[in-house]
Structure formats: structure tokens, C-alpha cells
Amino acid sequence: MFALRIGFLDVGWIDLLDILIVAILLYQIYNLVRGSVASRVFVGYLLVYLFYLTVKGLGLSLLTTILEYFISVGALALIIIFQQEIRRFLLLIGKSTSFANNKWFRRWLLRQSRDVDQAAVLKPLVEACKTLAAEFAGGLIVISKNDELVKYVESGQIIDAEISKPLLLAIFSQYSPLHDGAVIINDGRIQAARCILPVSDDDNLPATLGFRHRAALGMTEVTDATVIAISEETGRVSLAVNGELQYNLGITELEERLRTYLLQPSQRQGLAPS
Structure with a gap:
């Protein structure tokens, strides 16, 4: 030896x-x-x-x-x-554990009863983001993946409605009482609006980064959700994934990155962006 x-x-x-x-x-x-x-x-x-x-x-x-x-x-x-x-x-x-991403484990042990066609969610979501950015309306949208977001859903106003572009635009209208806070999308439905998200405490973030973007980062640091942040001042669209913020994305690029992160490989095939 x-x-x-x-x-x-x-x-x-x-x-x-x-x-x-x-x-x-x-x-x-x-x-x-x-x-x-x-x-x-x-x-x-x-x-x-x-x-x-x-x-x-x-x-x-x-x-x-x-x-x-x-x-x-x-x-x-x-x-x-x-x-x-x-x-x-x-x-x-x-x-990062493989159990959390296993479909059967999630279905039987975590009691997730159905697999949602995330592809059907992307189209009205991306169209709404395009309009919000063009109108400088601002918005914060959380799209769940595997993790339960019950605590954050309960912090806001329960809606439980089918996702649609008009509904998202109505929520984030400056005259809407629900426009402050985040919208949470889960299982292909808008579960709640005006939700409170955890704010990132990363000291390395730029001082110019606003509360909306810090909340987007904070949410992705503690869950596997992805968060879209639309700036009210500049109209720029950012995407937070796994504690990292991707700035100033075009609408086509936003759709591609959402598809890459949210969809299963079988769902991506034959689904090229229009």
C-alpha cells in the first residue's frame, strides 16, 4: 500500500x-x-x-x-x-437532484397529477410580453417548472384563470389594482397576481438594478421557476433563470430561451418560432 x-x-x-x-x-x-x-x-x-x-x-x-x-x-x-x-x-x-426532475417521482411522491403542455402557454405569454414592453407597462411574470410555489401564490390575489394575452395586459395595466407585484403561472394557468417574491440579497448586483429585477433574481435563487421582468422605465425584457439575469432580450430570443428551459425535448421538436 x-x-x-x-x-x-x-x-x-x-x-x-x-x-x-x-x-x-x-x-x-x-x-x-x-x-x-x-x-x-x-x-x-x-x-x-x-x-x-x-x-x-x-x-x-x-x-x-x-x-x-x-x-x-x-x-x-x-x-x-x-x-x-x-x-x-x-x-x-x-x-439539481435527479429526483426532482423525474416525472414519475413528481407525479406519485410530489402528487403532481398532470403534465402541462408548456408550449401552449408560451404563445399568449410571449405576445403579452411584447405588448407590455412596447407600451412601457412593466411586468413581473413567474413561470413554475417543478417546485411548488404555494407560499408565493398565497401572498397575492388568487385568480386561477386560463392564461391569455388580454388578461395579462389587464393585470399589468397601470389602472389595475393588481399590477403591483408578480403574476404566477402554474400548470398552464394564471394562479395569482400581486404576489410578493423574495428579493435577492446578492451584494454584487449593480446599484441601478431595480426592485422588479431583484425580485426576479431572488425567486430563481430559491426555486426552479423562471421569471420574466419587463422594465417600466426602458421597456427592456429580462429573463431570470437559476439565479442569473439575462438582460435586454428580444421577443424571439425570449421565446427561444423559455422554450429551452421549460419544454421537454419531445415538445421542442417541430416547434420552431414563428
Whole structure:
């Protein structure tokens, strides 16, 4: 069996594998918190822990005991400090798991009773976005994929109507009492309007980014939905997917990206944009 002796340490294949896995994990955690205040806390705590390992290896018992108490208390503090990042990390794992995207798993275990023809949803939706952008009306539209959005639906006004261009235009009219907030589309129907969405707390976002776009990003950070944001000031259309915002899309490009994200491969075939 391979073994390498470095000073007083015996390093084997298992040790190297252990180090590699820990290094990858630390790198991913750093990428998750990079650019925020939490990243400095993470680096600081990591340096303290490395100092603790060095002190322990040198056999300095008193300093080792002090640092052990500090690290045990610091672990609890880290959970509090990194609660948003931990939540985002767990949501990322949940969104990427193959179970969440398995049709039979969703149907029988998550009780999703029907597969919706998303292609039929896209046409009136894209046409409404085109008109809203041309009229500088502004809008925020959430299209669900697999995740349940019940909490967000209940925060608004329940509608439960078939999706149509006239209805979307009426909702986002400046004279409508429902135009503030987001419309949520689920199972091919407009479930609710005037819904409250979570706002992204990413410190790297441009200061010029408005509340509507921050809400679109925030929604896609915690769910697998895609969100269309139409600027009231510029009329530009943006699409948020998986915590990323795609700016200033043309209507044809918007339709293509929605089709790519929402439709199954079998539904995309023979459905070229008009």
C-alpha cells in the first residue's frame, strides 16, 4: 500500500483523497459566499482553524484547549452568520437532484397529477410580453417548472384563470389594482397576481438594478421557476433563470430561451418560432 512519510506524518492514498475532497468542498463553499461580507468571515475562521491544527500538531496543550473552545463556539456562530448561504446551498442541491426532475417521482411522491403542455402557454405569454414592453407597462411574470410555489401564490390575489394575452395586459395595466407585484403561472394557468417574491440579497448586483429585477433574481435563487421582468422605465425584457439575469432580450430570443428551459425535448421538436 502506498505511503509517504513527511516529517512525523504518514500520508497514504486515503489521506490524499480526503484532502482532495475537503479542498473541493472548501472551494465550492468559498464560491458560494464570495463577494459578500460572509466571505471574509469564512476566510478568517478557516485561518483560525489552520492555526489550531498547527498548534495541536506542535503539542501546545494550553493554546490547543483555548482554541478548541473558540472553534466549538465559532461553529454555532457560523451557522447563524451563514444561514442565508446554507439555505441557498441546500436549495441548490435540492434543485439539481435527479429526483426532482423525474416525472414519475413528481407525479406519485410530489402528487403532481398532470403534465402541462408548456408550449401552449408560451404563445399568449410571449405576445403579452411584447405588448407590455412596447407600451412601457412593466411586468413581473413567474413561470413554475417543478417546485411548488404555494407560499408565493398565497401572498397575492388568487385568480386561477386560463392564461391569455388580454388578461395579462389587464393585470399589468397601470389602472389595475393588481399590477403591483408578480403574476404566477402554474400548470398552464394564471394562479395569482400581486404576489410578493423574495428579493435577492446578492451584494454584487449593480446599484441601478431595480426592485422588479431583484425580485426576479431572488425567486430563481430559491426555486426552479423562471421569471420574466419587463422594465417600466426602458421597456427592456429580462429573463431570470437559476439565479442569473439575462438582460435586454428580444421577443424571439425570449421565446427561444423559455422554450429551452421549460419544454421537454419531445415538445421542442417541430416547434420552431414563428
